[in-house]
Amino acid sequence: MLTIDPSHNTERENYKLLIGSIIPRPIAFVTSQSAAGVVNGAPFSYFNIVSSKPPMISIAIQRSNNKLKDTSHNILHSKEFVVHIVDEENVTKINQTAASLPPDESEIELANLHLVDSSNINVPGIKESKIRMECMLEHHLELGDNDTPSTDLIIAKIIAFHVAPEIYHDGKIDPIKLAAVSRLAGQDYAKVGDIFTIERPK
Numbered sequence: 001m002l003t004i005d006p007s008h009n010t011e012r013e014n015y016k017l018l019i020g021s022i023i024p025r026p027i028a029f030v031t032s033q034s035a036a037g038v039v040n041g042a043p044f045s046y047f048n049i050v051s052s053k054p055p056m057i058s059i060a061i062q063r064s065n066n067k068l069k070d071t072s073h074n075i076l077h078s079k080e081f082v083v084h085i086v087d088e089e090n091v092t093k094i095n096q097t098a099a100s101l102p103p104d105e106s107e108i109e110l111a112n113l114h115l116v117d118s119s120n121i122n123v124p125g126i127k128e129s130k131i132r133m134e135c136m137l138e139h140h141l142e143l144g145d146n147d148t149p150s151t152d153l154i155i156a157k158i159i160a161f162h163v164a165p166e167i168y169h170d171g172k173i174d175p176i177k178l179a180a181v182s183r184l185a186g187q188d189y190a191k192v193g194d195i196f197t198i199e200r201p202k
Helices: 011-021 070-078 091-096
Strands: 028-033 039-044 047-052 055-062 080-085 131-145 148-163 181-183 189-191
Touching: 028 055, 028 070, 039 055, 039 070, 039 091, 055 131, 070 080, 070 131, 070 148, 080 148
Parallel strands: none
Antiparallel strands: 028 039, 028 080, 047 055, 055 148, 080 131, 131 148, 181 189
């Protein structure tokens, strides 16, 4: 086994180790809204479940040149956002939203996505998603070295689930019909592959 000390690596070297090792990673497509009313859309793969009681999720948003990304800025301002699960049908359009645009331009329009009103918050979601979750900011943590934040860790409470009826049966999500995709390293993605079952010990 190779032993690598991350303190001797550059940020990019550690980044490559992380995104190549921790796979597959679910992708959150996040819509947020600026004070001027511009709807921002961006994908994030540092994303996961935190709790089911109450239902909470986490998204880690890396800063760019020590500056907040538009998504972080909007969430901290409004405390509201929508998280969508990226799937095989919408991944090509979602990938377009990773482009760097100024705050007054919408990635939603760039990718030809279509907005849909939320039921409990002001931030809209997108139609091109089988699952979307209306979220309220619960906690915000600034993370980084030497008192210089490089990451905004967003913990959110889900206040509404919107689920396409064709993927929802007996309170469960059908993973095949959802067809979620995940991030690997570089420009690579993965589909849900073979599913196998192992009985958990009692």
